[in-house]
Structure formats: structure tokens, C-alpha cells
Amino acid sequence: MSKLDEFLAGDRLDDVVFYLSDDYLDDDSRLRKVGTETDAGVRLILDGETGRSAFQAGTGMGAMEFAKEAMGSEGTIARSLDGGDCPFADDSPDETHRVRFVFAFAEAQNEEVGGLYAEGDVVHAYAHCTCGGSYSHKWVVGERA
Numbered sequence: 001m002s003k004l005d006e007f008l009a010g011d012r013l014d015d016v017v018f019y020l021s022d023d024y025l026d027d028d029s030r031l032r033k034v035g036t037e038t039d040a041g042v043r044l045i046l047d048g049e050t051g052r053s054a055f056q057a058g059t060g061m062g063a064m065e066f067a068k069e070a071m072g073s074e075g076t077i078a079r080s081l082d083g084g085d086c087p088f089a090d091d092s093p094d095e096t097h098r099v100r101f102v103f104a105f106a107e108a109q110n111e112e113v114g115g116l117y118a119e120g121d122v123v124h125a126y127a128h129c130t131c132g133g134s135y136s137h138k139w140v141v142g143e144r145a
Helices: 003-008 048-059 063-070
Strands: 015-021 041-047 099-107 122-129 134-140
Touching: 003 015, 003 041, 015 048, 041 048, 048 063, 048 099, 063 099, 063 122, 063 134
Parallel strands: none
Antiparallel strands: 015 041, 015 099, 099 122, 122 134
16 A cells, blocks of 8 residues: 555544645756655655645745645645646636645544544645645545545
């Protein structure tokens, strides 16, 4: 089982996923050496503290500040955490809408909180689009897309 599969199964609750698209990442970036190349970028699965530091180094933003901003708009982020559907695409159809980067973490089931959290572990994913918009998507681990 890959690290991504383990993360998506809720087996890596202390880790974060950080994805950078080729459009955003320099060809000679050292992140390419430590991450997994995808069709359109690099995905890293790191322990939480290292991942948040890598996110800040790679984007110039704090991970939690970015997440808070992205929570204002819901979109769809691919379960592979390397793509998505920008909710602003209809507002600006002449712009290109591709994911520039994604930050994700999983939170353990918490029946006391209720709602989605009572159903199981929850993946929180946040994406930034080439249009400049940011959005979020969360789902229960094991839930179909």
C-alpha cells in the first residue's frame, strides 16, 4: 500500500499531503527529489510539522492560514489530492482553472463533535487555483467520490 493509500485510509493521521503543480514548481526544485512525481506535479506526504514547514517554504503561506482562507469556498478536490474543480470557474470562464497546490490532513473520528466527524476519520483538503481562488473539500475516509 502506498503512503497516499495509507493516508486516504486514515492510517496516517499525523501526516499531511502537500502537492505542487508543475506550473508552480521549478524544474530544479529540491521538492522533486523528496516527493512523488505525478502527471502534473509533485506530491509529498510528510509528518505534520515537516509538511507544514515545506508548505510554507514552497508557497510562502502558512498552512493553517491558507486552510482558513480556503474554507470560505467549497469545491471538489480529487481523491488523489493533485487536482480539482474550481468553484470559481463559472464566474470567470475565460480564465484557466488548474490546481496550483493542495494541502491536506486527516482528522480522527470524533463522535462528540457530531456530523461528518461522527461518521469516521475526515480528510480535509485545500486547493489554490491558477485563477487565484482557494477552496476546500472534506470527506469521510472510505467515502466514495
